[in-house]
Amino acid sequence: MKSYSVQEINEILEGTLIGSTSYKISAPEQLEAASETEISFIGNKKYEKLWASSKACVAVVNENISIEPGDNKAFIKVKNADLAMSQVLELFAPPAPIFKHDIHPTAVIDETASIENGVKIGAGCYVGPNTKIGENSIIYPNVTILDECTIGKNTVIWSGTVIRERCHLGNNCIIHPNATIGADGFGFRPDPEKGLVKIPQIGNVIIGNNVEIGANSCIDRGKFSSTVLGDGCKIDNLVQIGHNSKLGMFCIMAGNSGLAGSVTLGNGVIIGGSASIKDHVTIGDGAIVGAGSGVTGDIEAGKVMLGYPAVEARDALKQWAILKNLVQDSKNKK
Numbered sequence: 001m002k003s004y005s006v007q008e009i010n011e012i013l014e015g016t017l018i019g020s021t022s023y024k025i026s027a028p029e030q031l032e033a034a035s036e037t038e039i040s041f042i043g044n045k046k047y048e049k050l051w052a053s054s055k056a057c058v059a060v061v062n063e064n065i066s067i068e069p070g071d072n073k074a075f076i077k078v079k080n081a082d083l084a085m086s087q088v089l090e091l092f093a094p095p096a097p098i099f100k101h102d103i104h105p106t107a108v109i110d111e112t113a114s115i116e117n118g119v120k121i122g123a124g125c126y127v128g129p130n131t132k133i134g135e136n137s138i139i140y141p142n143v144t145i146l147d148e149c150t151i152g153k154n155t156v157i158w159s160g161t162v163i164r165e166r167c168h169l170g171n172n173c174i175i176h177p178n179a180t181i182g183a184d185g186f187g188f189r190p191d192p193e194k195g196l197v198k199i200p201q202i203g204n205v206i207i208g209n210n211v212e213i214g215a216n217s218c219i220d221r222g223k224f225s226s227t228v229l230g231d232g233c234k235i236d237n238l239v240q241i242g243h244n245s246k247l248g249m250f251c252i253m254a255g256n257s258g259l260a261g262s263v264t265l266g267n268g269v270i271i272g273g274s275a276s277i278k279d280h281v282t283i284g285d286g287a288i289v290g291a292g293s294g295v296t297g298d299i300e301a302g303k304v305m306l307g308y309p310a311v312e313a314r315d316a317l318k319q320w321a322i323l324k325n326l327v328q329d330s331k332n333k334k
Contacts, residue, residue, distance in 0.1 A: 001026060002092055006058050006074050009039065012091070013060065013084050015076040019069035023057040028088050031056060039088060043081040060084045097140070104141070122159070134171065146182075152209065164221065170209035170231070177215045181205050185220040185227075185243025185261060199223060201243060208232070214239060214255070223261075230267070242279065254291065266301060275310075290316075 003024040010017045029038040031047060034056035042048060042061045051059065051067060061075045069075045078084040104123040109115065114132040121127065122141035131145055134153035144162045145151065152171035157163070161175050164182030175181070187199035203222025207229045213219070214237035219227060222244040230249040235241070240258035248267035253259075257271045260279035265271075269283050272291030283289070284301030294308040307316035 003037075004091065006076070009058070009088065009091070010076050013076055013078055013087060015060070015078040015084065016063075017074060017076055019074040021057040021072050021074045023072070025058060027092055028085070029056065031059070041081050041085045041088075043085070060088060096138075099138075116153075128165070158215075166204040167206070167221070168204070169207045170211065172210045173207060174212045176213060176217075176237070179213050179215065180218045181207070181213070182221045183218060185223055187223055187243065187261075203227065203244065205229075208249070211235070217241075220261075236273070248285070 003026045005024060006017065006021055009025060023037050025039045026037045029035070029040055031040045031050040031054040034040045034054055036055045036057050038056050039058040039060065040054060040056040042051065042059050042065065045066065048065065048067050057072065058074045058076065060081050061077055062081045063077050063079060065075060065077065099120045099122065103121045106123045107121045107125040109121065109127040110129040112129045113127045116133060116135040118136035119133050121139045124142040125139050126144045127133065128145060128147040128149070130147060131149045133139070133151045134155065136153060137151050137155045139157050140159045142159045143157050146163065146165040148166045149163050150168045152169055152173065154171055155169055155173040157175045158177040160178035162180045167182040182205045184201040187201055188196040189199060191197045201221050201223050203224050204226050205219050205221050206226045208231035210231055211229055211233045213235045216237055217235055217239040219229070219241045220243040221227060225244065227241065227243055227245050229247045230251070232250040233247050234252050236253060236255040238256050239253045242259050242261040242263065244261055245259045245263040247265045248269065250267060251265050251269045253271040254273035256274040259277045262280045263277050264282040266283060266285035266287070268286045270288045271277065272289055272293065274291055275289045275293045275295065277295045281295055281298055283299045286302045287299045288304045289295055289310060290306035290313060292308065293306055293310040295305065295310045299305055304313040305311065306313040
C-alpha cells in the first residue's frame with residue numbers, strides 16, 4: 001500500500017505546514033470516519049467543529065482556518081482545500097483495470113475502422129465501419145461504437161456505452177457506463193389516420209474536448225444538424241439532453257436534470273439536480289437553475305433561478321416565506 005509523510009504531501013500541494021505528526025499517511029478519508037493514519041479535508045469553516053473528535057492525523061485546510069491542529073497532528077494550509085483534495089486523491093488512486101491484450105480477440109472491429117497508436121479495446125466491443133479512434137483512447141469491454149463515428153485522443157469510454165452512427169467525441173473525454181450518445185430524439189406528430197407518426201432523426205451529436213458524461217445519461221441526436229456539447233462540459237448521471245440542444249463551454253448538469261429539444265445553454269451555465277428545461281428555451285452565460293426547478297422561458301445571463309415554475313431566486317424565497325407565514329397564521333387561528 002502507498003504511504004506518505006506529511007512533508008511529502010505538503011511538497012506536492014505546495015502548502016504551508018502547521019504542526020507535525022509522526023504517522024505515515026495511508027489513505028484519505030472523511031473527518032468522521034478517518035483513522036489516525038489517514039488524511040482528511042476541511043473545505044468549509046462549518047466543518048471545523050468536527051476536527052476535535054476526528055482521529056485523522058492530517059487535514060488539508062483553507063488558509064482562513066481558525067483552529068489549531070493539536071498534538072501529533074498537522075494542517076496543510078492551501079488556497080483551496082477542495083482543489084488540493086483532488087491532488088491527494090490522485091496520489092492514492094488504485095490502478096485502472098488491466099488490459100491483457102491491447103485489442104481483445106473477441107472485439108469486433110470493421111476492417112475500414114482506423115485505430116491509432118496506443119488504443120486499447122476490451123472484450124465484446126463493436127467498432128463499426130469508417131470509425132476512427134484517436135491515440136491512447138481506452139474502450140472498456142462491451143462498448144458499441146457504430147458507423148462513421150470519431151473518438152478523439154486520450155478519451156475513456158466505460159462498459160455498456162452505446163455511441164450511435166455519425167457521432168463525434170473530442171479529446172480527453174470520459175464517458176461513464178451505459179451512457180447513450182446519439183439515440184433518436186423524441187419526435188412524433190399526430191396524424192388523423194396513423195396516430196402518432198415518428199419524425200426521422202437524421203442529425204448527430206458533437207461533443208467537444210474534456211467533456212465528462214455520467215452513467216446512464218442520454219444525449220439525443222439532432223432531428224437535423226447536431227446536438228452539441230461544448231468543451232469542458234460536465235454531465236452527471238441520469239441526465240437527458242434532448243435533440244438539437246446546444247451547450248456552450250463548461251456547463252454543468254447535475255443528476256436527473258433534463259433539457260427538452262432545442263434548448264440553448266450559454267457558457268458556464270449550471271443546472272441543478274432534477275431541474276427541467278422546456279423546449280426552445282435559451283439560458284444565458286453563467287446563469288444558475290436551482291435543483292428541482294422548472295424553466296419555461298428564457299433566462300438572462302448571470303441570473304439565479306429557483307422554483308416551479310422558476311423565478312429569480314430572491315423572489316422564490318420571498319414567495320416561500322409568505323406561504324410559510326400563511327400556513328402558520330392558519331394554524332394559529334385554529
